[in-house]
Amino acid sequence: MARAAVPGRLTGRLAWRTARLVEAREETPTARTLVLDVSGWPGHLPGQHVDVRLTAEDGYSTQRSYSIASAAQGDRIELTVQRVPAGEVSPYLVEGLSPGYPVELRGPVGGWFVWRTTDTAPVLLVAGGSGIVPLMAMVRARRAAGSRVPFRLIYSARTKNDVFYAEELRKRVRDDAGLDVAYVFTREEHGRRINVNDISTAGWPADFQPDCFVCGPTGFVETVADILVALGNEPRRVKTERFGPTGA
Amino acid sequence: MGIVSPGFQGKPRSAAVTLPPGQYLTEDFPVLSAGPTPRIQLDQWEFVITTEAGVKHRWSWAELLELPSETPTVDLHCVTKWSKLGTTWRGVALDSLFEQVDTAADFALAHSYGGYTTNLPLEDLLDGQAWLVYEYEGEELGAEHGGPVRLLVPHLYLWKSAKWVNGIQLLVQDEPGFWESAGYHDYGDPWREQRYQGD
Ligand SMILES: Cc1cc2nc3c(=O)[nH]c(=O)nc-3n(C[C@H](O)[C@H](O)[C@H](O)COP(=O)(O)OP(=O)(O)OC[C@H]3O[C@@H](n4cnc5c(N)ncnc54)[C@H](O)[C@@H]3O)c2cc1C
Numbered sequence: 001m002a003r004a005a006v007p008g009r010l011t012g013r014l015a016w017r018t019a020r021l022v023e024a025r026e027e028t029p030t031a032r033t034l035v036l037d038v039s040g041w042p043g044h045l046p047g048q049h050v051d052v053r054l055t056a057e058d059g060y061s062t063q064r065s066y067s068i069a070s071a072a073q074g075d076r077i078e079l080t081v082q083r084v085p086a087g088e089v090s091p092y093l094v095e096g097l098s099p100g101y102p103v104e105l106r107g108p109v110g111g112w113f114v115w116r117t118t119d120t121a122p123v124l125l126v127a128g129g130s131g132i133v134p135l136m137a138m139v140r141a142r143r144a145a146g147s148r149v150p151f152r153l154i155y156s157a158r159t160k161n162d163v164f165y166a167e168e169l170r171k172r173v174r175d176d177a178g179l180d181v182a183y184v185f186t187r188e189e190h191g192r193r194i195n196v197n198d199i200s201t202a203g204w205p206a207d208f209q210p211d212c213f214v215c216g217p218t219g220f221v222e223t224v225a226d227i228l229v230a231l232g233n234e235p236r237r238v239k240t241e242r243f244g245p246t247g248a
Numbered sequence: 249m250g251i252v253s254p255g256f257q258g259k260p261r262s263a264a265v266t267l268p269p270g271q272y273l274t275e276d277f278p279v280l281s282a283g284p285t286p287r288i289q290l291d292q293w294e295f296v297i298t299t300e301a302g303v304k305h306r307w308s309w310a311e312l313l314e315l316p317s318e319t320p321t322v323d324l325h326c327v328t329k330w331s332k333l334g335t336t337w338r339g340v341a342l343d344s345l346f347e348q349v350d351t352a353a354d355f356a357l358a359h360s361y362g363g364y365t366t367n368l369p370l371e372d373l374l375d376g377q378a379w380l381v382y383e384y385e386g387e388e389l390g391a392e393h394g395g396p397v398r399l400l401v402p403h404l405y406l407w408k409s410a411k412w413v414n415g416i417q418l419l420v421q422d423e424p425g426f427w428e429s430a431g432y433h434d435y436g437d438p439w440r441e442q443r444y445q446g447d
Contacts, residue, residue: 013446014431018251051329051443053270055250056258063270063329088259088272096255103253109444111430112282218279222392225284235284235362242279 014106016053017041021099022076027164031082031130032094033069038105043072046137047114047213047241050079050107054089064089067134067215067241068108071141080164082130113213113241117145121211121237124203125153126224128194128216131243132157132164135215139169143176154202156184156194156220194220196227206232217244267331268438274330277393282426285391286362286412293396295380296415297345300353307345312380312397315340320379322402324409325438337389337400339381342373353418357425358399361412366425367434368401368408370418377403380413405436405443 019036026032048068055061070078083094097103115123115138125135132155142151157163163183173181182202184194204210212233214224221242228238259272267273290309297305307315321336356370372378378401382389389395394411401408407427428434433442441447 014444016250051270053250054253054256054258056256057252059249060258060261061250061270062258062272065328092253092256097253101254102251104250109431112426218392222279222285229284235286238284240281240283242281244278 014109016104016106018102019077019105021097021101021103023099024097027080028162030094031080031164033078033080033164034093034097035076035078036103036105037075038077039075041075041077042108044068044077044108045111045114045116046071046141047134048108048110048137049134050077050105051109052079052089052093053104053106054092055104062088065109066093067137069133069136069140071137071144073144080130080133080136110241113215113239115141115211115213117141117147119211120149122150122204122208123152124210124212124228125151126194126199126203126212126214126216126228127153127155128220128224129157129162129244130164131214131216131220131241133215134241135213136165138213139172139176139179142179143172148178150178151180152203153179153181154184154194154198155181156186156216158187159185159191160188194224196231199224199227200231203228203231209234209237212238213241214238215241215243218242265333268325269441270443271325271329271331271438274332277332277335278326278328278330279392280326280328280407281392281411282364283362286360287391288361288396288412290396294414295345295397297349298415298417299349299351300418300420301351303350305345305349309396312340312382315344318379320400320402322400324402324406326406327432327436327443331438336385337379337381338383338386339379339397339400341376342378342380343376345380346374349418351418353420355419355422357417357419357423358408358410358413359415359417360410361414364410364412364426366408366410367423367428368404369422369435372401372404373416377401403437405433405438407432408436 019038022035066079081093084090293309295307324332381400399410399413
C-alpha cells in the first residue's frame with residue numbers, strides 16, 4: 001500500500017453544497033437512483049463518495065456517506081441508495097425526497113478507492129449488493145473516456161430483481177468492447193455465496209496483475225479480498241470499500 | 249443550522265447522549281479498511297519504536313503480554329459517521345512502552361502490517377490517552393478489527409487507531425499517513441469535526 005495514495009493533497013475546506021433532486025429512477029423495489037444538481041460541482045473520480053447531510057425542521061441533522069454512481073459530468077451527480085429497513089437516512093432518500101427538495105452534501109471524498117482513465121492494468125470489479133454503485137461509476141467513466149482497458153465485473157445480488165442498472169449493464173456488455181459481466185445470485189434457486197471458483201473463472205489470472213476493486217457489505221468484502229490474496233494477487237492491488245454493518 | 253430537507257425527521261432524539269457533530273450511534277461494529285485483512289502469525293509479530301535518531305526498541309508478542317495491562321472503556325468515533333459507546337479493550341498503555349524511549353520528537357507515524365500508516369502528534373499517544381490493544385470485550389481481537397494488535401487512540405477519529413499495528417516511527421516533522429495523504433485531516437478530532445484537510 002503506497003503511502004502517497006494521491007499526489008498533491010487536497011487543500012482548502014470541502015464545503016457543504018446544496019444539491020437539489022432533479023429526478024429519481026427506480027432501480028429495484030427497494031432502491032433508487034437520485035439525480036442531483038449540485039451547482040459548482042468540482043468533478044470527481046469514479047469510486048469517490050459524498051457525505052450527505054439531512055436536517056430536520058427542529059435543526060437536528062445527521063450524515064451518511066454515499067458513493068457516486070455517475071461518471072463526472074458537469075453539475076449533475078447520481079447516487080443510488082438501497083433502503084435499509086428501519087434506517088434513519090436511506091428510507092428518506094428512497095421514498096421521501098421529492099424533485100426540487102434540497103439535501104446538503106460535500107465531496108468528492110476518498111482518494112484510494114478510485115480508478116483513473118489513465119490506468120492501464122486490467123481491472124476486476126467485484127460487487128456485493130449496493131456495492132455495485134462506485135464500480136458502476138468506473139464502468140461509466142471507462143465508456144465516457146473511450147478506454148479499452150479490459151474490465152471484468154462480478155456482481156453478486158440476492159436475486160435477478162435486485163440487480164441495479166440491469167438494462168444499462170446489458171447494453172454496456174453489448175456495446176463496450178472489453179467489458180465482461182458475470183452474476184452470482186445468492187437467493188435464486190440453487191443460489192449460493194460467491195466462492196473461489198467464481199473469482200478464478202470470471203476474474204483475471206493473478207499473473208496479469210489486475211487492479212481489483214471490491215465493494216459491498218463487510219462480510220462479502222472480507223471473503224472476496226481473502227480469496228483474491230489467496231489466488232496470488234498482491235494485497236496492495238486489492239482495494240476495498242465496506243458499506244454495511246458487520247455481523248462479526 | 250443546515251438547510252431543511254422537507255419531511256425528514258430522523259430518529260427519535262434522546263437528550264441523554266451527546267455525540268460529536270455529524271455522528272450517529274450504532275450498536276454494531278462496522279469495519280473500515282482500504283484493502284484485504286492481513287493475517288499475522290503471533291510468533292512472527294513484533295512491535296518496533298524507531299526514534300528520530302534511528303534507535304530501535306522491539307517487543308515480541310510474549311514481551312508485550314508481560315507488560316502491565318489496562319482495560320480502558322472508551323467511545324469510538326469513525327469518520328464514516330458511526331459512533332459506538334462504552335467499548336472495553338485490554339492492552340498496554342503506550343506510556344509503558346515509551347518509558348525506555350529517549351526522544352525529542354514531536355510527531356509519530358504509526359505503521360501497520362499491510363503497509364498502512366497514520367500520523368499523530370506524539371503527545372496524543374502519551375499520558376494515558378493511547379494503548380496497544382489485543383482484546384475486545386473480553387475476547388481476542390479479531391483480524392478484521394485489527395488483531396492481533398491495534399493502536400487505540402479513542403479521542404481521535406478511529407482511522408488514527410491503526411489496525412495490525414507493528415511500529416511507531418518518531419519524527420521531528422509531521423508526515424502524512426495513508427488516509428491523510430488522500431485528503432483526510434492530520435489531527436482528526438471528532439469534537440471539532442476534523443474529517444478532511446481544511447476542516
Ligand atoms: C464510503 C461509503 C459509501 C457508501 N455508499 C453507499 C451507496 O452507494 N449506496 C447505499 O445504499 N449505501 C451506501 N453506503 C451506506 C450508507 O452510508 C448508510 O450506511 C446506509 O444507507 C444506511 O443508513 P441508514 O441511515 O438508512 O441506516 P442506519 O439508521 O444507519 O442503520 C439502521 C440499521 O440498519 C443497519 N444497516 C446499516 N447499513 C446497512 C446496510 N448497508 N445493509 C444492511 N443493514 C444496514 C444498521 O446496522 C442499523 O442496525 C455507503 C457507506 C460508506 C461508508
